[in-house]
Amino acid sequence: MKPLVDLSGKRGLIVGIANESSIATGCAEAFRGCGARLAATYLNEKAKPFVAPVADRLGVEWIAPCDVRIPGQLEALFDRIKDDWGGLDFLLHSIAFAPRDDLHGRVVDSSAEGFATAMDVSCHSFLRMARLSEPLMPDGGCLLCVTFYGSERVVSHYNLMGPVKAALESTTRYIAAELGPKGIRAHAISPGPIATRAASGIEQFDELLERTAASAPEHHLVDIGDVGALAAFLVSDAARHITGTIIPVDGGQHLLA
Numbered sequence: 001m002k003p004l005v006d007l008s009g010k011r012g013l014i015v016g017i018a019n020e021s022s023i024a025t026g027c028a029e030a031f032r033g034c035g036a037r038l039a040a041t042y043l044n045e046k047a048k049p050f051v052a053p054v055a056d057r058l059g060v061e062w063i064a065p066c067d068v069r070i071p072g073q074l075e076a077l078f079d080r081i082k083d084d085w086g087g088l089d090f091l092l093h094s095i096a097f098a099p100r101d102d103l104h105g106r107v108v109d110s111s112a113e114g115f116a117t118a119m120d121v122s123c124h125s126f127l128r129m130a131r132l133s134e135p136l137m138p139d140g141g142c143l144l145c146v147t148f149y150g151s152e153r154v155v156s157h158y159n160l161m162g163p164v165k166a167a168l169e170s171t172t173r174y175i176a177a178e179l180g181p182k183g184i185r186a187h188a189i190s191p192g193p194i195a196t197r198a199a200s201g202i203e204q205f206d207e208l209l210e211r212t213a214a215s216a217p218e219h220h221l222v223d224i225g226d227v228g229a230l231a232a233f234l235v236s237d238a239a240r241h242i243t244g245t246i247i248p249v250d251g252g253q254h255l256l257a
Contacts, residue, residue, distance in 0.1 A: 005236045008035035011085050012235065013077075015041045015066060015129070016094030016146075019050045023146055023194060024094040025058075026224025030232040032058050036090075041066035041077065068095070068125040069117075078132040088136040090235035093129055093145040096122040098160050110160050118160055123168045130175045130186070140183025142235040145172060146227075147188040147246065149254050169246050176244030185243035187234050191227045192216065192250030217252030 012031050016024035017040050028038055038060045042051035044067055055063045062084070066077050081088055102114030126145050133143060150158035151165035169188050176186040226249050233239055234247075248254040 004238050005034050005232050007031055007232065007236055010036045010089040010235070011039075011081075011087065012036050012090040012092065013039050013041075013081060013088060014060070014092050014094075016092065017042070017051050017054055018047065020054055021224065022054075022094070023191060023224050023227050024092060025054055026226075026228035027092050027094070027144075027231040028054075028058050028060065028228075030225070030228030031090075031235070032060075034232050034236070036235075037061055037085075039063070039081065039084075043067055068121055068128070074125070074128055075132065078136065082136060087138065088133055088141060090142040091129055091133055091144065092231065093126045093143070095125065096146075096161065096164070098122070098164070102160050104157075105159065107160055107163065115160065118164045119167060122161070122164045123171055126168060127171060127175070130179065130184075134179060134182065134184065137182070137184050140240075141185070142239075143175060143179075143184065143186045144231055144234060145186075145188050147172075147190045149190055149192075149248065149250065151190075152254075172246065173244050180243055185234075185239070187243065188246045189227060189230060189234075190246055190248045190250065190254070192222045192248075192253045194222065194224060194227075215253070215256060216250065217255060222249050222251055 014024050014028045016022060017028065028040065031038060040051065040055050040060045040063045042048045042063055042065060044065060051063060064077050064080060066073055068074050098118035099114040102110045102118065130143050133141065145168055147165045147169050150162040151169055155162065172186050172188040230247060230249050
């Protein structure tokens with residue numbers, strides 16, 4: 001009898017590994033532990049030395065550059081998937097960005113350019129990846145992204161990323177509805193606060209970690225392994241009839257007003 005979560009032979013693309021502590025790293029580790037074949041991306045040559053050792057440790061088959069702001073780079077990535085693998089079974093989108101001034105200021109003061117950049121990198125890129133994945137998933141597949149409960153509630157210092165993550169969650173639902181007839185599923189995983197490189201850009205993030213640990217029903221912070229365990233289940237055949245969900249992994253933090 002096969003284990004409930006068996007990803008043997010499935011091919012997955014991981015977008016968003018920055019270092020060992022990344023949420024994407026925890027997911028990649030879980031995918032590999034369940035037997036998946038993986039490819040991963042790095043933002044640029046400056047980031048590559050931090051990503052390559054993680055990829056090597058996990059047995060990732062290949063890594064490639066992917067800055068969604070550079071025209072043609074995302075398309076080239078999917079061309080390589082087609083050439084090397086002939087198809088794709090799942091994808092993890094774990095990238096987000098907002099210009100520093102817009103991220104640290106009030107939402108009402110955000111610039112049009114900064115708002116557009118944050119939406120493009122953090123949200124619209126998931127749509128682009130879904131569109132490019134569609135022809136590579138003739139037998140169905142799964143698309144995952146990463147969100148945060150600041151999309152639903154005002155979280156101090158989360159600022160511009162709140163509206164952007166709300167848009168990402170809505171985007172996930174529309175992807176699930178539009179690609180569902182082809183057997184392609186979509187989910188947004190919503191972890192509680194985790195000390196990652198990306199989170200370090202949020203002002204007073206350490207205080208948010210402390211408040212969450214004290215107030216969450218489980219009184220415990222989640223880690224990247226917790227996120228990875230859920231991600232592995234969602235891309236597996238065991239979850240083949242589950243789609244369009246926003247799933248919290250936060251020790252119950254989402255229950256609180």
